[in-house]
Amino acid sequence: MWQTPSLPARPAIILLVILLFADCPMRAGADPGNPLPWGYELWLKFAPVSDSVLASQYRASLEGIVMEPVGATQEIAYRELTEGIGNMLSRPLLPRTTTSGGNLLVAATLDRLPTRFREFLGERKIPAEGFLIREVADGPRKHILLTAADDAGLLYGAYRLLRLVQTHRPLSGLDQLDAPKARLRMLNHWDNLDRSIERGYAGFSIFNWHTLPDFRDPRYEDYARANASLGINATAVTNVNANALVLTEAYIDKARALADIFRPYGIRLYLTARFSAPMEIGGLDTADPLDPRVSAWWRDKAGEIYRAIPDFGGFLVKANSEGQPGPQNYGRSHREGANMLADALGPFGGNVIWRAFVYSEEDPEDRAKQAYSEFAPEDGKFRDNVLLQVKNGPIDFQPREPIHPLFGAMPETPLLVEFQITKEYLGFATHLAFLPKLFEEVLQTDTYREGPGSTVARVVDGSLHGKALSGMAGVANIGTDINWTGHPFGQADWYGFGRLAWDPYLSSGQLAEEWVRATFGNDPVLVASLKDMMLRSREAVVNYMNPLGLHHLFDTGHHYGPGPWVDDLSRPEWNPVYYHQADASGIGFDRSATGSNAVAQYAPELATRYGSLETCPEEFLLWFHHVPWDYRLRSGHTLWEGLGLKYQEGVDTVVGMLADWQELESRLPQEVYRDVSMRLQIQLREARWWKYACMQYFRTFSGMDFPQGMEPPEHPLEYYKALRFPFAPGIRPRWN
Incomplete structure (x- = not known):
């Protein structure tokens, strides 16, 4: 017999938000029965x-x-x-x-x-x-x-x-x-235990470790609810630049409280494991993965965690990268480190997610080649519960990169693609750049590893090589801002990532329309206008930041704004000049057979396409080739002219986006209209800044006049080089 259930009341989040925002005026026309500020409810x-x-x-x-x-x-x-x-x-x-x-x-x-x-x-x-x-x-x-x-x-x-x-x-x-096409659909939070967020632009971490486990903020359940509505089923709540304290007894108890909240929503909790934890919190004098004392320590630690969290997902590990400790500190391989942790978690059903983001200052090889060189020879040698987490491109979440050469190159090893939902390199939380357009571009790219049709999406869903365990991970853009993501349209990036993790074959156009309808309503004019604006926004950012395959031109440390002139950092691959290699003869990084030969890491079809100046797609031209300033592009413009016109095209697109937004004022809630209007003004100013600064700098090498059709810079190069931003958000904590 069907029974009418008696259900507990929903968490008292409304009361909490009323108290926090008691002085915030409600917008005109708001539902008086719904006191939540605009944006808190996301797409729900x-x-x-x-x-x-x-x-x-x-x-x-x-x-x-x-x-x-x-x-x-x-x-x-x-x-x-x-x-x-x-x-x-x-x-x-x-x-x-x-x-x-x-x-x-x-x-x-x-x-x-x-x-x-x-x-x-x-x-x-x-x-x-x-x-x-x-x-x-x-x-x-x-x-x-x-x-x-x-x-x-x-x-x-x-x-x-x-x-x-x-x-x-x-x-x-x-x-x-x-049904989900990928088994693991995961958020990675780069959140620190002190609530700062590395590359976070929406406030502090929502996870308050100080008050856990006793104070269970209702926002934790609302976070789980939002993820479940998209099919996200895993979350790593701590930074990959890890703090060993999270594996101590007190913090395991705090993590248990979060896991208890997430469990009914189908979400498994992961923690980031600092490889040196046996020394930092375990009293050992080594973290050598082949030392029996070390492996025993990790087995005991795994048992302790699973006694508290029976459905614990496992460890996410960043090792031997950017100063993080790892097995190579002891002359061991990534495989040996990952397998040791996998043996500790295996009896409990846990996974090790090992990030393939590695590069070494001692290695003179092109940074774009290092991860492939480290991991491809180890294919088939990892435990079954080890997954490699591979960034979408071979450098570092740039506005546009070619796909990472590891995709499809390790048929015996489960791979996760790692996307950045937070906009470290795409304008923080002030620029509108609809990232599912980037995700779609990567997922639909053919690796050719098993012949035509071997797309990254087929690696992600496991079908290319028959992998039951595979999926997607996204670096979260979530913080304590009342709308969760800072920029209101940042919600669409979270939404789109979750939907693509469920089904990597969805189109960015479908996702944009879904999100607009769920968030702003079904007004056909509003839906069509916002969808169009979103779909052209990411290309605008590529054009005014890194056109024609340029990459990593960002200012040092905070990655806020342009810094193509930076050449004084301690490691060569941390300097933008390493990537653009501009000189009097031209610009671009030669990764063809005459240069670093990074193209050889791709399947022959891609290696041939990228390796030839005549067949290389122009969006990757300066990624793979050092090109003369007077080289003729397919448009008929010289490279120098085309570069300036691409920067201008990016600026012009933002001008159009701002105009389109202003035409929609009467159809939008006033608080979100004002919010996005101000952010678009910032985006326009900074797009011009990027264009002016970069073209002034590159002109010192080309020696050419600015092309017709490009607005000339407002200031000399010295003005742009002198700009300083000591408190730009999202910088990595020094103690980390």
């Missing part, structure tokens, strides 16, 4: 359906709900469905104990689905974490059936159904069978 504000005809159709399809939730996850799904649909239809979605009378929503996992509904499944199988949403006929009635193989799938299906109504999609004839 289930506002009433504004189209009266469509609302009537939804009400006819969803007259009540038949569901008997069992366990915390199913209770969350029930609460989301009843509250969310009730809000959108402006009337309660009432519980029913029987399917007689009315068109109903019937929701249950397969093991609890009434027998007579099983016939609607036919031969269709629902994978783990997947779900089926289908309109089914029951005599004169038509029900919406939501079913799944497990609790997580039921929750994901609930959010999908809510999104369909929220974005005004028809329910008539609905038949969606969906």
Whole structure:
């Protein structure tokens, strides 16, 4: 018999936010029953359906709900469905104990689905974490059936159904069978224990380690809810530049409190492990992975963690990179270090995620080649529970990079692609740059490792080499700002990453439209305008920062603004001059066969394409070639002219984005209109700064006049070189 459940009230986040923002005026026209400031609810504000005809159709399809939730996850799904649909239809979605009378929503996992509904499944199988949403006929009635193989799938299906109504999609004839294509869908927080965030631009860390485990901020559950709505199922809550204290007893207890909150939302907690922890907190005199005392220490530590957190995901490790300790301190390989940790976690079902972001100041090889050289020879030698986490490109989250050559090159090793959701190199939280456009570009790139069609997406979902364990990781852009991400459109980057982690074949256009509809409503003019603005925003940033394959021109330390002249840092590969190599003859890094031969690390099809000046895509021209200033581009312009015009094109695109935004003022909430208007003004000023500073500097080598069609710089080069920003946000803490 179906029972009407008795559910606990949702966390008292509304009261908390009222107290925090008691002095904040509500915007004109705001719902007086919803005191949350704009942006806090992200894409989960289930506002009433504004189209009266469509609302009537939804009400006819969803007259009540038949569901008997069992366990915390199913209770969350029930609460989301009843509250969310009730809000959108402006009337309660009432519980029913029987399917007689009315068109109903019937929701249950397969093991609890009434027998007579099983016939609607036919031969269709629902994978783990997947779900089926289908309109089914029951005599004169038509029900919406939501079913799944497990609790997580039921929750994901609930959010999908809510999104369909929220974005005004028809329910008539609905038949969606969906499941995640990648097993691990993960956020990486570069959050420190003192609540600072390396490369964080939206306030402090939401994780308050000082007050944990006793004070459980309601925001933790809202964070888990947002992730679950996208299908994100794992999170590493501490910085990869790790602090060993997080593995002490007190902090394990704090981590346990977070894991308890995340668990009902299908999210497993990971921690970053500092490789020298046996020495720093364990009293050993070495961290050599082949020392029996060290391996025993890690086994004991794993047991301690799993006693507190039975579903602990495992360790994320940055080792022997940028000063972090690792196995190479003891003459051991990355493989030996990773396998030692994997042996400690293996008996408990845990994973080791080992970052492939490594480069050494002692290694004179092109930095773009070092990770491949370190890891490709080790393919097939890692334990089954070791995953390599590989940045999308071979340098460091640049506005545009070619794909990392490791993708597809290690068929025996599970790989995660690592994207940066936070905008370290794309304008922090003041520039609009829709990052799913970048993610899509990478995922759709063909590696050719197994012939045509061997895309990065097929590496990510494991299908290229038959890997059950693979996925995506994203460096989070989340902080204590009331809208979570600083820039309101930063929410779209979090949203788009989560959706692509679920299905890496989705288009950035679909994701932009989904997010706009969920966040701003379904006004067709607003949807079309904002979608168009978002889809052209990332290319604008590429053009005014790093056009034609230029890269790593950022000022030192904080990476805020241009610094192509920087040449005095202690390691050559930390200096922008290392990457652009401008001189009187031309500009660009020669990675062809006549240079570092980095092209040889790619499959022959890509090596040939990138290695020839005639066939190299112009967006990667200066990444792979040192090109004369008077070289003719395909447009007919010289390289020097094309460079200046690309910088100008980036600026002009921002001018257009600002104008488009201003035309939408009457259709937008005033607080978000003002917020984004100010940020776009900053973006425009800084886009011009990038253009002026870089072209002034590169002119000292080309000796040429600025091209026609490019606004000339406002100041001499010395002005731009003298600018200083000692407190730019997101700098790595010195103690780290």
